[in-house]
Amino acid sequence: MSNTTNVKRTAVASLMDQLRADVTEQKLTPQEELAILEKLKVYGRTVTGSDAIYSSEGIVFLAEIAFRPNNPDSSREALRCLANALYLDRQMVQYFIDAGYVEKASEAYKSENVDDEFLLGRVLFFSTTFAKDDHLINKWANEHHLVENNIAAISRHASAYTAAASTASSSAVPMMQTMALQDTLKLLYTLTTKLSDVSTMLGP
Structure with a gap:
């Protein structure tokens, strides 16, 4: 496994952790949250190294953001992340379906x-x-x-x-x-x- 893949995996996991932490901490501004999601969208265009997105937990968490009513820009960016994942990996479709989204x-x-x-x-x-x-x-x-x-x-x-x-x-x-x-x-x-x-x- 290449060092580039490991670096990407770490970066994607860190970005997802920042979003998860903000659920309780609520320190990110809407612009900061959007910027993180934009980075995840780019990373998620390839499956390799995007483990934190391409998992049941990752899909469900992004879906939670996608269907929140309070920040439409972040919701749409989360939908873009999901669209990439559902297109590239059919197991992600099943996770999305099973979670009721x-x-x-x-x-x-x-x-x-x-x-x-x-x-x-x-x-x-x-x-x-x-x-x-x-x-x-x-x-x-x-x-x-x-x-x-x-x-x-x-x-x-x-x-x-x-x-x-x-x-x-x-x-x-x-x-x-x-x-x-x-x-x-x-x-x-x-x-x-x-x-x-x-x-x-x-x-x-």
């Missing part, structure tokens, strides 16, 4: 903020695509508004693109909105292939 993500997906839609849509796409039990997807749809919120997001995009077309300017639609739509449509595809009775959920 897909339910929270499904309900938070009602947000009309395009950054939230992009990040939550990506996390939900990985969760539904790699879920081992399709019955869980039906639960998320029936009890936690997953399909309803997905369709609402698509409707918002339709309105935005209609408005952009009326101005004859493709630049009227921001790049982030296009990226959010891509992940929202990928999630829709997974839902239509895995749900037991998608026709009644999608409506006429």
Whole structure:
């Protein structure tokens, strides 16, 4: 094992420890917390040496930050960390599912903020695509508004693109909105292939 990997492992563990300590100490400013999460996001783009992220405890702790209501910037950065982890390691998806955070993500997906839609849509796409039990997807749809919120997001995009077309300017639609739509449509595809009775959920 290279010294570089060991240095990275130590750095990632230290950053996670700082965040955990702040749960009780509450000494970090929102900007300091965000800066730590930004570093973790970069480290977490590769699994090697990111042990403190790629574990049950790491995923659950980042999810706790992601679904806190008081600091949206840190919440979104934690979601970025989670999106990397769920994409790179399917076991992390299972940890996220087992801890009950897909339910929270499904309900938070009602947000009309395009950054939230992009990040939550990506996390939900990985969760539904790699879920081992399709019955869980039906639960998320029936009890936690997953399909309803997905369709609402698509409707918002339709309105935005209609408005952009009326101005004859493709630049009227921001790049982030296009990226959010891509992940929202990928999630829709997974839902239509895995749900037991998608026709009644999608409506006429």
